[in-house]
Amino acid sequence: MALEAMDEPLMDWKERALEELCSPRRELVEPSSTGANRYVGLEHIDPGSQRIRRWGNDGELRSTKSRFYVGDVLYGKLRPYLDKAALADFDGVCSTDIIPLRSHSEMADPCYLSFLLHMAAFLAHAVATTSGVNHPRTSWGDIARFSYPIPPHPEQRAIAAVLSKIQAAVEVQDKLVATLKELKAATMARLFREGIVKGLMFDTNVFDDLIDGRLNIAVLPKGTKIYATHIQMDEIARCSDQERRTRLQEVLTDSVHSQLPTASFVIGVSRLDQARLGDGNTFQNLRGSAARNTHDALIAETAIKEGLVLVTNDKDLRERARKAGGESIGMDDLLAGKLRPSKQTEIGEIPESWEVVRLGEIAELITKGSSPNWQGFDYCDSGVLFVRSQNVGPGELLLSEMAYLPEEFNRKERRSILRPGDVLINIVGASIGRAAVADSRLHGANINQAVALVRLTPNSLNPFFLMSFLLSQAGLNQMHRQKKEIARANLSLEDVGSFLVPVPSRIEQDEIATALEAVGKRLLTAEQRRDSLKSLFSSMLHLLMTGQVRVSHLELMQTARIT
Incomplete structure (x- = not known):
């Protein structure tokens, strides 16, 4: 299909009233x-x-409704500024606030008609004819008089085909955006409930469960990595039952992602080329005074030092590993889908090794800005950036519309001057709970009274980890529980300081922040693609319907694509 910009008058387009193109169905039915x-x-x-x-x-409807059929255009007459008009591709019944319009086949293509009702000129006409304050409605009698230049029938179909193709691409992106939003929400919930498990260290007795059928590797989440040391290999090699020993060696080879050197060296036990010289403290705490615990202590210490979860059927070893600062689970936990020990807290289930603290305990500054109007300052064309709540999106900075204030305001409001890494939280109005991290673009900027600034103490929390937690369901629940419903809903700085937040190791914080950033980037790319297509649709709707761009070939080519 070729599109051409046209300068000549639309000689073949005729001015027609909407009532010439279609008429309302007046078939009422009981549900x-x-x-x-x-x-x-x-x-x-x-x-x-x-x-x-x-x-x-219509099973639960009680009042009379309007009947419509395939090919009718359903037009929403209530609050016409909402721009609701759609082509029916099935028979059914509709609200009486919807007018089913039947196109006059010799005058209007149904699909073209549905696009015509989305034109800015028609919307303006419909809105101008509304009556009623609380429930403004237009009527068929009012919109029937709307007139517009209408192309011949073949060109109507070609225009509708182009617009339908763009809109189909928008719908594909809409579905992708919805899917990615669900993925992001699910990923956030999982990571703040389970954290990131680097891998599992199987004790030797777990390999027995594998060959005896009590555990199937397939039940583990995809991508779970299993580790071992030479200790497990040596213990299996000492199995007196040759057939069983062979099976154990096979399952170890098949299931283990990598063999790690032990974190300590013990004479007579460790292999020189497969052990490190440890500090001795962790190993001694794990082994205690019993020499028989040496092998278990080497396995457990290696799991702890490597940041792995120890999986063992030995309850005593699990307890010793936990006391030494490690994480350990049993077979029942593993079969239940839990890859690490957890605990219930005021913010929900989190990994056992995580702490929960109040935000004020790990922040060196929690403050907010002030209104320039209250201090006699006006916005100016250039100067110091002034960040308002509309500039703080959910996980992103929205800087397309910025305000500026004089340098004098910045000097006066030094406490609210931003640095990269500050966490910004909206604390007033409908956008309460939106959070983002200030970057270099906002260095030296000020914030207004609707935005809180949280500056974390060094090495306490990754700002992006904190931002992500605040945007999670657990974080949002806290904020909405604490907000005050007055003239405008708001949170105080004391409320912000009292927020409970989880604190994993810094390494795990960084890994979680990175994982969520990756999902967020995929979502942002999909949203930008969708918005570009929506902008294209709006432009083409105007250009094609006004004849500023004409479809030169009226047959839709199969190879035409919206890319």
Whole structure:
């Protein structure tokens, strides 16, 4: 399909009133008690979209509804500024706040008609004809008089084909964005509940469970890495049952991701080329005074030093490993899908090794800005950046619309001057809970009274880890529980300081922040792609419907693609 910009008058386009193109169906029906009919309400039609992507059924409806058929255009007359008009691709019933429009086949293509009702000129006409304050509505009698230049039937179909193709691409991106949002939410919930498990260190007795059928590696989450040392290999090699020894050696080879050197060297036990010289303290604490614990202590110490979760059926060894600062689980935990020990806290289930602290305990500064108007300052064209709540998005800075203030304001409000790494939290109004991290673009900027600044003490928390937790369900729940519902909902700085936050090791914080950043980037790319397509659709809707761009070939080529 070729599109051409046109300068000549639209000689073949005729000015026509909407009532020439279509007429309303006036077929009223009583709802079916069996719910046999699909029901479309205004809530099922997306603003600006020509497609119906969801619906209900009429089984629970009580009042009379309007009947519609395939090819009808369903137009929402209540609050017409919401821009709701869609082409029906199934028969059903709809709300009486929706007008089913039947196109006059000789005058208007149904798909073209559905796009016409999204034109800015039609929206302006519909809004201008509304009546009612609380529930503004237009009517068929009012919109029927709307007139517009209409192309010949073949060109209508070609225009509709181009716009439908773009809108189909938008819908694909919408679905991708929805999927990625669900993935991000699920990933956040999992990481703040389970953390990141680097891998599992199997005690020798766990390999017995593998060959005896009590454990199947396939039940472990995809990507789980299993580690061992030469100690497990040596213990298996001493098995007196040759057949069993062979099976154990095979399962160890097949399941173990990597063999690690032990964290300590013990004469008569350790292999010189497969052991390190440890500090002795952790090993001694694990072994105690019993020499028979030497092998177990070497395995457990290696798990602790390597940041692995020890998996063992030996309850006493699990307890010793935990007391030594490690993490250990038993077979029952593993079979239940738990890869590390956990505990219940005020913010929900978290890994046992994590701490929970109040944000004020790990922040060197929690403050907010002030209103320039209260101090006699006005915005100016250049100067110091002034960050407002609309500039703080959920996990991102929204800097397309920035305000500036004089240098004098910045000198006066030194406490609210931003540094890279400061965590910004919206604490007033509908956007309460949105959080982002200041970067170099905001260095030296000020914030207003609706934004809180949290500056963390060095080496306490990764700012992006904190931001991600605040945006998780557990974080948002805290904020919304504490907000004060007055004229405008708000959080105080004391509320912010009292937030409970989890504190893993710094390494794990960084890993979690990196994992969530990767998902966030995928989502941002998908949103930007969707927004670009929506912008393309809006532009093409205007250009094609006004004839500023004409479809020169009226047959839609199969090879035409929106890329």
